[in-house]
Amino acid sequence: MLDERKLAVLRAIVTDYVRSREPVGSRAIVERHHLDVSSATVRNDMAALEDEGYITQPHTSAGRIPTDKGYRFFVDRLAGMKPLTAVEKRAITAFLSGAVDLDDIVTRTVRLLAQVTSQVAIMQYPTMGASVVRRVDIVSLHDSRGLLIVVNSAGKVAQRSVDLGSSDPIALDLLRDRLNQALAGLGPRRAAEVLAEFASTVPLESRGVAVGIVAGILDILATDQPTKIVVAGINNLTQFSDEFETTIRPVLDTLEEQVVLLKLLGEASTDVMVRIGQENMHANLSSASVVATGYGVDDAWAGLGVVGPTRMDYPSTMASVRAVARYVSRILAEG
Amino acid sequence: MLDERKLAVLRAIVTDYVRSREPVGSRAIVERHHLDVSSATVRNDMAALEDEGYITQPHTSAGRIPTDKGYRFFVDRLAGMKPLTAVEKRAITAFLSGAVDLDDIVTRTVRLLAQVTSQVAIMQYPTMGASVVRRVDIVSLHDSRGLLIVVNSAGKVAQRSVDLGSSDPIALDLLRDRLNQALAGLGPRRAAEVLAEFASTVPLESRGVAVGIVAGILDILATDQPTKIVVAGINNLTQFSDEFETTIRPVLDTLEEQVVLLKLLGEASTDVMVRIGQENMHANLSSASVVATGYGVDDAWAGLGVVGPTRMDYPSTMASVRAVARYVSRILAEG
């Protein structure tokens, strides 16, 4: 059904439309892509492609633009990823290697991704997931307020404020030591089991505080799932000031909804995932595409990606997303 | 120069223009604000107000719109703050009191502020500032990588990854205890002084690690200044889809620049500050206004506020910003 030349025509339409943002006509194709046929022939091919649903006309007597299905075919069959230049690679490593802690890594990564793709970048904090508890700390602040801190093997630090009552520092030190001995090295499920028994092993006079703290730790272990999402490069949307209603407004609305973003990134796995337009199953993203992938090391895994108009340079974007994910994974693995 | 009626006219122009987004004419004023004079009289007043620079015409034969100077006068002299309704107050407390830690407080607050003002909200994390070091912790992760954690009395947790070399757990515990004894209760300046001497007091075999850790703490103490900024409600900008070039694009650009935002919020003090248009001294904000204020308790102080078009409802916005700042301060004070 689709011979070699029709594929070439589709490829030409996608690439030219992405470049120019304007419907592309038959004459332009033969000229820019030196197909050795006449424009009338290309027109016939275009009619066929339109019948198949790969392209469409904004109105009679305009050129063609790709449909979601057209982009999908392009991504799956007609194009690979455009490798990054050496300069880009160097810039990525240089920028990421300056990070001082997990927070900093995430912030830098998402900004970097926004910059290299010229799109809106979104990134999820690594989940504790398969990681183990490394340390529990209790810090008294003022009056009876204190702070409970749990660090996991991925280097993630979670905190909760707790009521320490009138317990004295010595008792707190003791409690902390006991908690660390009991929990260090345990995964979240096992830790929760141990904690269930823990309070009863504590001397009566600090029982009350211990109960509060145990509850706090359990809370941290349990509510770790909905990880934070960071966004950067929203101003990149302004380059699509036409398409305000179709792209900018809905995407901005979506970016405020953490839940939706989490779901988008949740589908990411080891290879680069592309969701085009309606494929996102979300009204606000019906004219936007999401390019995402997973990143991290075995005990700290999460997603990152970009959001942009369906008319985007998929080969470059996919390559950038993959590259950034790999580099940040490496950084995470190293420390 | 400006008699009672001229002030009333200016007030009418500001309020009507904020409501309708359209230049307001003399006839509309006498009708909507039952001034007992004719439109011709109002026209004379308007001519005077225009001479003084409080209002201007987009073009001949259009109504008048306020200038920056006009808004400024309105804010300073013609309007107070419009108190919040009981419902709003209750919603604020309810929403904020569910927060579990500092991170959560900040996130909730900034979203809340965006929602009640229908503007873009920005909020700065509390600075350590006058606070004191409460606890230092060292957690070993994997291989030789470790995590250094510093908690201050404001409940803020800072972290750095450090190289722990091949030091054994016992030595680390010792080091941690010594650090806590040395630093607990000290302000950042004094702590830095103590740290300068610290490494030389450590046994030779763990000297190397200690040096790295001391450097990390110093780094945390030193780089605490540029605190993080959180943004919410960017989608509220889409209500001004006219004004794309004048408001949306430049504001979006500005929001990506942490430095600029920090400077904006840095000027905030105890009362509500309003910067109108050009007063922001920043090209991108020349048709935007910033309403900001400080919040926090004595040892943890920072700024929060909103950014929107100069044409905004100042009385309501100012009241909301102040109310949210007060509630979040109270929450912080309570722990």
Place this chain on the structure above:
DNA sequence: GTCTAGCACTCCCAATCCTTGAGTGCCAGT
């Protein structure tokens, strides 16, 4: 002196019409 009624004037805005040109679809011919 202060306000008002009236009127000429300005200028945006929306509607209308026209032209232009890009691009298509189709058919007859090679």
Place this chain on the structure above:
DNA sequence: ACTGGCACTCAAGGATTGGGAGTGCTAGAC
């Protein structure tokens, strides 16, 4: 199976026009 040619469609850009909203000014009333 491809191509040249031609009629057709339609968006986009100008030019023209007719309100309509609003102003500024002036002469007169209080």
